Amino acid sequence: MKNFTIVLIMTLLPLTAIKAQNPNREKLDAYRIGFFTKKMNLTAEEAEKFWPVYNDFQKQRNELQKEKINNIRDFNQNEGTLSDKELTEIGDNLINTFSKESELAQIFHKKLKELLPPAKVIRYYQAENQWKAQLLNQLQENRPAQRPNQRF
Numbered sequence: 001m002k003n004f005t006i007v008l009i010m011t012l013l014p015l016t017a018i019k020a021q022n023p024n025r026e027k028l029d030a031y032r033i034g035f036f037t038k039k040m041n042l043t044a045e046e047a048e049k050f051w052p053v054y055n056d057f058q059k060q061r062n063e064l065q066k067e068k069i070n071n072i073r074d075f076n077q078n079e080g081t082l083s084d085k086e087l088t089e090i091g092d093n094l095i096n097t098f099s100k101e102s103e104l105a106q107i108f109h110k111k112l113k114e115l116l117p118p119a120k121v122i123r124y125y126q127a128e129n130q131w132k133a134q135l136l137n138q139l140q141e142n143r144p145a146q147r148p149n150q151r152f
Helices: 002-021 023-040 044-081 084-115 118-142
Strands: none
Touching (some): 023 044
16 A cells, blocks of 8 residues: 555656646546546556556647647637638548547557556546546536526
């Protein structure tokens, strides 16, 4: 257990500057680490290898998500003034980010297979789905009830 605590501290140190800006983010990240570690049944040695790879993957995936959001925002804000060429470019940019996400997922999967036994790789994907579902449920529970005539 002592080794596991050390691994968690080492994993969290690089994110300290970001988390200092948002204490809720720090709590969420700590909870995420515990959630994945438990669901995947990671040993201290596996966790020490897994978390830097996972964090790098998440960082790259978040950058691709930002690209998609920027393209969609550009479309939403300028739809009426964009030429067909510009609209085509936005569409092409969007599909390219989907392709990049797929490539990134394949690279991450390959790295996971090098770090973890096959059963724990599958447990990662299960944990990822459970994590997303749990976050969505939490958001829905915390969302104030909308009135029937309110629009999204």
